Amino acid sequence: MTAIPLHFELPDSQTAIKFLKKLHKTIDFEIASQQYTIKTFYDSFDWRLYNADILCEFNQSKSASYISLIDRNSGVTFVLEEQQDVPRFSDQLQNGRLKTQLSALLEMRALLPVSQLPHQVHHINVLNKDKKTVLRIRLDEYESLANHITLQPLKGYDKALARVSLLLQNSLQLKTTTPSATLDHALKYQGRKAQDYGSKLALKLDPKMRAGQASIIIYRQLLRTIQMNECNTIADIDSEFLHDFRIAIRRTRAGLSQIKHTLPSPIVAKYAVFFAWLGQITGPTRDMDVYLLSYEQYKATLPISLRADITPLYAFLKDKQVEAQKELAAKLNSPNYRTQLANWEQYLKAPLAKKDRAKNAHISIKELADQRIRKVYKRILVEGEVINDSSPAEALHDLRKTCKKLRYLMEFFQSLYPKDKMKFLIKSLKDLQAVLGDFQDYEVQEINIKHFSEEMMANNIPSNTFLAMGVLVQHLDAMKCAARDQFAKQFTLFEQPENQRAFKHLFAHKG
Amino acid sequence: MKIIASYNIKGGVGKTSTSVNLAYIAAQQDYKTLVWDLDPQGASSYYFRVKPKVKGGSKQLIAGDRNLDGLIKATDFNNLDLLPADFSFRNLDLVLDERKKPTQRLKKLLSPLTEEYDLIILDCPPNISLLSESIFAASDILLSPIIPTTLSLRTLEQLKKYIKDNKLKHLQLVPFFSMADRRKKMHREIIDTLSEKHPDILQTAIPYASDIERMGLERKPLGAYLKKGRSTVAYQLLWQELLARMNNHET
Numbered sequence: 002m003t004a005i006p007l008h009f010e011l012p013d014s015q016t017a018i019k020f021l022k023k024l025h026k027t028i029d030f031e032i033a034s035q036q037y038t039i040k041t042f043y044d045s046f047d048w049r050l051y052n053a054d055i056l057c058e059f060n061q062s063k064s065a066s067y068i069s070l071i072d073r074n075s076g077v078t079f080v081l082e083e084q085q086d087v088p089r090f091s092d093q094l095q096n097g098r099l100k101t102q103l104s105a106l107l108e109m110r111a112l113l114p115v116s117q118l119p120h121q122v123h124h125i126n127v128l129n130k131d132k133k134t135v136l137r138i139r140l141d142e143y144e145s146l147a148n149h150i151t152l153q154p155l156k157g158y159d160k161a162l163a164r165v166s167l168l169l170q171n172s173l174q175l176k177t178t179t180p181s182a183t184l185d186h187a188l189k190y191q192g193r194k195a196q197d198y199g200s201k202l203a204l205k206l207d208p209k210m211r212a213g214q215a216s217i218i219i220y221r222q223l224l225r226t227i228q229m230n231e232c233n234t235i236a237d238i239d240s241e242f243l244h245d246f247r248i249a250i251r252r253t254r255a256g257l258s259q260i261k262h263t264l265p266s267p268i269v270a271k272y273a274v275f276f277a278w279l280g281q282i283t284g285p286t287r288d289m290d291v292y293l294l295s296y297e298q299y300k301a302t303l304p305i306s307l308r309a310d311i312t313p314l315y316a317f318l319k320d321k322q323v324e325a326q327k328e329l330a331a332k333l334n335s336p337n338y339r340t341q342l343a344n345w346e347q348y349l350k351a352p353l354a355k356k357d358r359a360k361n362a363h364i365s366i367k368e369l370a371d372q373r374i375r376k377v378y379k380r381i382l383v384e385g386e387v388i389n390d391s392s393p394a395e396a397l398h399d400l401r402k403t404c405k406k407l408r409y410l411m412e413f414f415q416s417l418y419p420k421d422k423m424k425f426l427i428k429s430l431k432d433l434q435a436v437l438g439d440f441q442d443y444e445v446q447e448i449n450i451k452h453f454s455e456e457m458m459a460n461n462i463p464s465n466t467f468l469a470m471g472v473l474v475q476h477l478d479a480m481k482c483a484a485r486d487q488f489a490k491q492f493t494l495f496e497q498p499e500n501q502r503a504f505k506h507l508f509a510h511k512g
Numbered sequence: 513m514k515i516i517a518s519y520n521i522k523g524g525v526g527k528t529s530t531s532v533n534l535a536y537i538a539a540q541q542d543y544k545t546l547v548w549d550l551d552p553q554g555a556s557s558y559y560f561r562v563k564p565k566v567k568g569g570s571k572q573l574i575a576g577d578r579n580l581d582g583l584i585k586a587t588d589f590n591n592l593d594l595l596p597a598d599f600s601f602r603n604l605d606l607v608l609d610e611r612k613k614p615t616q617r618l619k620k621l622l623s624p625l626t627e628e629y630d631l632i633i634l635d636c637p638p639n640i641s642l643l644s645e646s647i648f649a650a651s652d653i654l655l656s657p658i659i660p661t662t663l664s665l666r667t668l669e670q671l672k673k674y675i676k677d678n679k680l681k682h683l684q685l686v687p688f689f690s691m692a693d694r695r696k697k698m699h700r701e702i703i704d705t706l707s708e709k710h711p712d713i714l715q716t717a718i719p720y721a722s723d724i725e726r727m728g729l730e731r732k733p734l735g736a737y738l739k740k741g742r743s744t745v746a747y748q749l750l751w752q753e754l755l756a757r758m759n760n761h762e763t
Contacts, residue, residue: 002581126588131731133561134588156593157585 004154006076007166009175010182011148017123017140020148023173024125028165030138033124038062040141041117042184043087045110046233046242048196053106056181059087062122070102076151076180087112090239109294111239116187118143127161135161146186150175198229200245202252205416212369213362214353216263219256219413221349223249227342234283235330240290243329247287250279255409259373262360268348275341286329289322292446302476303469310465311473317457370414371508377407378504385492394444397488401437404430422507426500433495436487443481450474513626514758516633517651521667523638526657526690528555529724529734531635533747534655534754536733539592543630546584546593550604550647551637554597560587561731562596569600573621574607580621581628589736593629605642614642619650640674648680653758657690657718660702668710684761688750689717714757716750719743 011020024030043057044050050057054073060066068087070080082099089111091103103112120143127136137153150169154162169175179185181195188194204222206215226249233242254276257269296315300308332338361369384400408430415423454470494500518531531547539545549556554564562585572578584593608614622632636647648654656671658664668687675685687710693699707713718724723734723743730737738744 003586131561131563155586157583 003156004159004162006154006180007152007162008076008178008180008182009150009152009169010178011150011175013147015148017121017142017148020140020150020173021123021125027168027172029128029130031126031128033126033137034064035121035123036062036064037119038122039117039119040183041087042115042187043068043112044115045107046113046238047110047198047200047245049106049110050103051195055102055106056184057103057112059084060122068099070099071180073181087114109239110241113238116184116191118146118183118187120144127165129161136165138165141183143183145190146183147178149178149183151180200226200241200248202412202415204413206366206414208365208367208417210366211362212260212263212364212366213359215366216256216260217349217353219260220253220345223253223256224342224346224349227253231333235333237326237330240287240294243283243287243290247280247283250276250283251405252409252413254280255406256413259377259406259410260369260413261373263362263369265359272345275345279338282329282332285325286322288449289318289325292318292449293322295446299473303472307465307469307472310463311469313457313460313462313466314453314470317453317460366414367417370410370417374407374410374414374508375504377403377410378508381407382496382501385496388488388492390489394440397437397440397485401434401441404434404437408434418507422503426503426507429495429500433491436484436491439484440481440488443477443484447474447477447481450477513629514631514653515622515626515651516631516653516655516754517636517647518633518655518657519636519644519647520638520656520658520664521640521671522659522664525638525659525664526718526724527551527638528559528635529727530655530657530690530718530750531633532556532559532727532733533735534751535592535631535633536589536735537748537751538631539589540735542591544591544628545631545633546595546625546629547633547635548595549597549635550601550643551597551635552599552601552604553637554599556635557594557596559727559731559733560585560594562587562594564597564599566596566598566600569598570604570607571600573598574604574611574617576621580625589733601637608642608646615645615649618646622650645678648675648678648683651683653754654683654685655754656685656687658687658713659691660689660699660706660717662702665702665706684757685712686714686754686757687712688714688753691720692717693720714750714753716746716753718746718750 011017021032039061041059041061043059050070051073056071056073058069058071060069065083066085068080068082068084069078071078080098080102082097084094084099088094090109091100091107091112094100094103120141123138123140123142125138125140126134127138129135134155135158136155139151139153141149141151143149152162152165152169170177185195202222204219206218227246230242230246230249233239234246237243254273257264257273257276293315296318299314300311303311381400381403384396384403388396388400408427411423411427411430415427450470450473454467457466516534518527518534520527528551531549535545535547547556547560549564557564566573566578566583568578573580573583580595584595586592587594608617611617625632634647634651636644654671654675656668658668672685675683689703692703703717707715719742721741721743723738723741726737727734734741734747735744
């Protein structure tokens with residue numbers, strides 16, 4: 002095992018030259034290289050790499066450019082590959098460790114620059130009496146940030162690491178720091194911090210808070226998500242911006258309809274229409290994104306002899322996505338959208354007193370949450386119990402929508418209840434939603450692939466493509482039937498007495 | 513992961529320079545590489561400026577009392593580590609003889625390292641002994657430098673016979689000409705006739721060159737002080753050819 006790297010920060014007053022002069026008095030070293038380098042930190046918008054304790058750096062200098070993945074806790078570089086530039090998506094990288102590591106974490110998310118830091122890098126080799134390198138020191142000299150020193154230990158030379166580390170701390174009075182200190186400082190400089198965006202709702206509500214006030218907090222957070230994703234949705238950076246944008250819209254719509262009578266009815270009516278419109282105009286692009294994201298899966302379901310034949314479907318879907326995206330971008334740049342969203346923001350910012358006229362605005366949020374969750378939960382039981390093997394597909398779709406409402410309510414109000422109990426109930430709901438979601442998705446995809454084939458007929462597409470699409474439709478149908486068969490079992494699990502008791506107990510309003 | 517033994521029954525044929533230089537090239541090409549200096553003379557260790565000293569000596573090492581990983585030293589080059597020699601390695605045969613299944617011992621000791629390294633090169637002492645049997649059992653490839661002389665060729669024949677007699681089917685013998693001096697008529701003739709007769713000999717011949725001898729002064733692999741010379745290129749070609757041979761063998 003090689004020891005982990007150690008990190009130090011130079012005080013503001015100490016330049017790299019001063020440091021090296023001081024170091025020279027006590028240890029034998031050689032400067033292996035000194036070069037101007039531009040370091041750019043990369044991550045996805047939702048910090049998938051940082052969340053997985055990884056720092057992704059792209060270092061460009063005259064002699065080489067490379068991407069490195071660094072363990073954020075230990076500072077150990079575990080992947081380093083030469084790259085001339087950073088592609089937007091990890092699947093555009095050549096096969097290798099970097100691609101494998103990044104693809105698993107980023108999936109469909111784009112790799113975006115987070116912070117760029119031009120600096121001077123000094124590589125220093127600490128030598129023993131045989132002139133063998135026993136420790137490497139990397140000194141990153143920045144213009145406006147603290148200079149960072151990394152002691153990079155070499156296998157079998159732990160004593161040298163310990164000796165130099167003691168020297169830096171005791172004789173040179175340097176402070177230790179973390180491997181991510183430079184990124185953290187740079188973000189602070191930009192008025193940001195790491196993990197400042199996540200797609201999960203992170204609301205903290207006080208149970209005694211008035212329902213009107215709490216609902217405004219919820220809507221404000223959802224609006225922030227909409228605004229944070231808006232620009233890159235228009236620019237079509239990756240499919241997840243639109244996805245998160247749409248989820249925030251759906252949650253807002255669910256809030257307006259389910260957190261009942263906390264805002265004045267005219268306001269609810271007005272913005273329910275606006276957000277429904279937003280849901281509608283963002284739908285076609287998202288649909289195409291989903292087909293494109295599923296494309297590799299579609300291909301994998303086909304017999305090997307037909308896999309190449311489905312390629313024209315990808316081109317067709319891509320064209321449709323580009324078209325839909327263009328229309329969406331135009332609508333999101335329209336004065337209508339901008340004005341209505343700005344008005345909504347203004348409304349949410351306005352002093353609370355003016356909004357507190359609705360019936361439930363003054364009751365505690367806990368009371369309203371109990372009421373609403375209980376009610377929607379009961380509705381799921383009623384709707385689900387009447388579904389049998391001969392029920393129409395619509396009955397399952399309606400139940401899916403009701404489940405979604407309950408899910409959003411539970412997520413809005415999660416902080417009002419014990420974490421573990423809520424987690425357990427959300428999990429049981431999620432399992433039911435998964436089956437209903439699969440049923441709906443496979444059905445819609447089956448219908449749409451048939452529609453696409455009709456549209457593609459006009460484009461001189463080879464007949465084998467239609468053959469492949471036929472096999473795909475058959476597969477989707479089989480999957481749809483399997484989901485339908487799963488429903489009864491999953492619903493029985495969801496409505497089991499233990500769950501019912503848990504729901505009843507957790508959401509019984511105790512005053 | 514591949515284990516390559518740089519081996520010849522004879523001494524002074526270029527085994528150590530082969531180990532050091534091929535390891536350096538492989539490491540430069542991102543193969544995580546380990547050289548194990550099994551020769552008590554410690555020439556590989558010397559070239560990498562690492563003290564030829566192993567804590568506990570050959571006895572503790574062979575007994576498995578010491579974790580091999582803890583004895584490894586990083587060299588001055590990325591992706592390239594060294595398990596240094598120790599003077600006590602001169603007794604490795606005796607130490608092995610005291611163990612049960614002595615010929616399997618090295619393989620067992622190396623197995624935890626196969627996860628960490630893409631390539632392990634064993635720089636072997638010259639002889640056929642219990643240690644070499646253990647090396648043969650552990651290795652995938654027996655890379656054998658041969659000087660183009662009649663005597664060296666006899667040792668190659670001996671080695672082939674030994675592999676055949678002992679049914680070492682897993683072991684791929686890869687001979688190549690080393691210290692070849694094209695100014696010498698005999699070297700030229702032997703290279704030309706034998707390459708035809710023995711197609712398993714690699715095409716690349718490592719020249720007899722003062723550049724290579726300088727390794728002792730520089731205490732570095734050849735490529736670290738001579739980026740473009742004839743000998744440097746020869747080692748690069750040798751590595752490419754060896755790599756192709758390994759890949760072909762796999763498929």
